[in-house]
Amino acid sequence: MSKKSDQVVKVLEKIKPRWPLPSPVEELNLLEHGMLAVLLRHIDQKKAVDAIGRLRKGYPDWNEMRVAQVQEVAAQMLGLGRRAARDDVAHYLVAARDLREFLQEVYQKTHGLELEFLREDLTASSKLVQQMPHTGLAAGGFLLWLAGNRQLPVHAAMVRVLDRLGLVSRAGLAKKARDVVGPLVPDGDDLRFVQIVGEIADRWCDARKPTCWDCPLREECPFGKKVAQDHKVQMERQEAQRKRDETKRLAFEKKEAEKRRKEQERLAKKAAIETAKQEKARARQAGIDAKKRAIEEAKQKRLAEIAKKKALAEKAKVEAAKKAALKAKAAAKKAKKKR
Numbered sequence: 522m523s524k525k526s527d528q529v530v531k532v533l534e535k536i537k538p539r540w541p542l543p544s545p546v547e548e549l550n551l552l553e554h555g556m557l558a559v560l561l562r563h564i565d566q567k568k569a570v571d572a573i574g575r576l577r578k579g580y581p582d583w584n585e586m587r588v589a590q591v592q593e594v595a596a597q598m599l600g601l602g603r604r605a606a607r608d609d610v611a612h613y614l615v616a617a618r619d620l621r622e623f624l625q626e627v628y629q630k631t632h633g634l635e636l637e638f639l640r641e642d643l644t645a646s647s648k649l650v651q652q653m654p655h656t657g658l659a660a661g662g663f664l665l666w667l668a669g670n671r672q673l674p675v676h677a678a679m680v681r682v683l684d685r686l687g688l689v690s691r692a693g694l695a696k697k698a699r700d701v702v703g704p705l706v707p708d709g710d711d712l713r714f715v716q717i718v719g720e721i722a723d724r725w726c727d728a729r730k731p732t733c734w735d736c737p738l739r740e741e742c743p744f745g746k747k748v749a750q751d752h753k754v755q756m757e758r759q760e761a762q763r764k765r766d767e768t769k770r771l772a773f774e775k776k777e778a779e780k781r782r783k784e785q786e787r788l789a790k791k792a793a794i795e796t797a798k799q800e801k802a803r804a805r806q807a808g809i810d811a812k813k814r815a816i817e818e819a820k821q822k823r824l825a826e827i828a829k830k831k832a833l834a835e836k837a838k839v840e841a842a843k844k845a846a847l848k849a850k851a852a853a854k855k856a857k858k859k860r
């Protein structure tokens with residue numbers, strides 16, 4: 522076994538697919554095998570095959586299912602007819618939604634709902650499958666494998682992953698790709714190889730932005746090592762920048778807080794001066810008012826004394842007049858007696 526074949530074995534052991542691939546079913550066509558692959562993300566093969574059988578009976582064609590409500594699709598998958606209580610189909614809702622999205626993706630990419638044409642031109646088919654992110658390359662590779670009579674399908678994404686892993690060289694590979702890739706695959710492991718490489722492409726090895734730092738193969742992948750290293754440097758730079766920004770932000774906040782404190786201090790001082798000023802003015806006014814009141818009271822007292830004196834003088838006058846009258850009366854009386 523060559524060094525590269527050993528490496529492929531290690532890759533196959535290291536990567537655990539998220540979902541199983543279906544076992545091919547005689548009576549299902551390619552579109553239905555795609556549906557089966559999607560359903561296996563949620564339920565086992567037997568339940569998935571049963572569900573597809575019920576859906577076939579429940580809808581006159583797949584387009585009608587594509588536009589149906591998710592709850593209704595779930596009910597049909599369970600054989601509960603078109604209408605069923607949400608609680609009764611709750612455990613199939615996610616699978617039903619996923620299945621409907623698969624049909625939607627096929628419809629958008631092919632303007633139809635059948636995939637038998639994949640068998641006619643495998644090169645064009647592999648291009649199409651790579652444009653179906655919901656289906657993914659693991660399931661898409663399975664469809665290509667079926668379409669090509671269970672021959673190893675080699676698509677551009679697979680070549681990209683293998684090239685980055687240092688297993689093949691992309692340059693000038695186009696036509697003899699299967700001849701170069703085929704010998705690397707352990708005997709009888711074609712489908713697992715297609716699934717695992719599809720899984721790597723789906724999850725980490727994007728054409729433009731591979732996330733090598735998360736990829737389980739980053740240690741042994743020459744391309745990944747460099748990307749992971751660049752990513753580390755970039756992360757360190759970002760962290761350093763974040764710290765600088767944080768320091769700047771803290772300094773700014775401190776400056777602003779100091780500014781606010783000084784402003785509050787100035788306003789408090791101003792308010793204290795204003796209050797003291799008002800207090801002083803009030804005290805001055807109170808002194809003036811008290812003085813005025815004292816002057817007024819003294820004046821009133823003087824006037825009262827004058828009035829009292831006047832009244833006493835008047836009284837004395839009246840008394841004197843009375844006395845003079847009595848005296849005159851007595852003198853008149855005396856004169857009368859003499860006569």
Ligand code: SF4
Binds near residue numbers: 725726733737
């Ligand atoms: S380490 Fe990066 S380049 Fe290598 S296989 Fe993983 S994602 Fe692809």
